[in-house]
Amino acid sequence: MPAERGRRLVAGWGNTAPTAADVVAPQSRRELADLLVTPPRRGLIARGLGRSYGDVAQNAGGVVADCTALDRVVGFDGESGVVTVEGGASIDTLLRTFVPLGWFVPVTPGTRYVTVAGCVANDVHGKNHHVDGSFADHVVSLLLQLPDGEVVEIGPERRPDLYWATVGGLGLTGLIVEVTLRLLPVRTSLVRVDRERASDLDDLMARMAGGDHRYRYSVAWIDLLASGRALGRAVLTRGDHAEPSDLPARAARHPLAFSPRSPLPTPPVVPPHLLNRWSIKAFNELWFRKGNDRPEGLETIGAFFHPLDGVAAWNRLYGPQGFLQYQFVLPPGEEATLRAIVERLACERVASFLAVLKRFGDGNAGLLSFPMKGWTLALDVPAGGSGLDALLDQLDGVVADAGGRVYLAKDARLAPELMPVMYPRLERWRQIRAEVDPAGILMSDLARRLGL
């Protein structure tokens, strides 16, 4: 069956900058390869499940290749936990298949509705970066279809230059056909969770710096509307995979049972301005209080890792103008800068329903990988607020001056001149990209905007 074509508006998860493209959905590797035989004039970009917030998987006037039909599990070694899957397989599929066998994905973002290729192309991180690094650190090898049609195997050991340009490489070095990665052994499907409240940002950072090493997973939710002495008050949640001995008798009978609930539908009609400063303030108050309700306990994988997956298409709650997620990382020693940014956001009364702080461990050799050692803050903000763009532009400058960077998976607005400052290995990445794609066939809105 030929790939289905159709001109459609394509947007990121934040819905802020849709553009029209010819969307095709290859159903086989042959059809995927055929896309490169006659390259489209405005280029082509692969797309997974569209969970990047910004414009990384869209291509105005060109072709967007939805690769989600190529989602087979190709091989699995039950001794070592090494699995090979096609790039369009989702984390959801991996979890449903392998958790009951005692294997977990080594790195999962905050939603399981992402493809493995999408996780490679953005080199995603989870709540365990301080212990386990990012997605690329667990990949054994990739099959990459280059723009000239050749399929090559790459990995940290094989053609490492191309590998480290491809992980975090935003889909611009080739089409990811297959991914082989190492899964993490687990003995139960539950997580042992500790939750505590921090009275302000200093208290929070001290707790994280002093105690994160005792946990595999750590994340803090920050109340960005709190100010004065409560500036940066937070709920810190940390956990580890539970052992069978942690489980109550009933659960212990099926320690690896995993059946996440299907997401509830979003109401068809969403009241305008549902998420405003007042509703968010009320939510924040409730959430902060809840932080003391259950200081420790067992949680399911879904509740702990993917709480937002409970509601389908929740991004629509932000209404037609959408929302953006601003995520940056600052190196160690820049705690005062982080505090100044949180103060600025609180002072400007930027209402964020979701603001999370994590600690990253060392970054890897990925030339455009986002994670680097330090503190990373991510916040969702309704788009279109007056002064928001100017504020974020200023914060970009502060982040760049401090030696940090913003996360391109979530970006649709960074100024191109900050790219080489934030990503100092950009020039090397450009050289490798020019070698494999001299005609610039692989192209996205983000690549055009940032002059990649």
Ligand SMILES: Cc1cc2nc3c(=O)[nH]c(=O)nc-3n(C[C@H](O)[C@H](O)[C@H](O)COP(=O)(O)OP(=O)(O)OC[C@H]3O[C@@H](n4cnc5c(N)ncnc54)[C@H](O)[C@@H]3O)c2cc1C
């Ligand atoms: C609720 C939520 C929580 C999130 N939490 C986190 C988090 O904790 N940590 C984190 O790092 N990210 C997080 N993200 C972002 C998300 O993990 C990444 O954007 C991820 O890359 C999305 O994968 P996708 O399959 O949706 O890919 P898409 O968004 O569709 O595409 C992402 C990139 O992958 C490329 N790509 C896709 N398929 C292929 C292919 N076959 N070959 C080559 N390139 C390909 C695209 O060209 C694009 O560059 C979150 C997103 C949401 C919505």
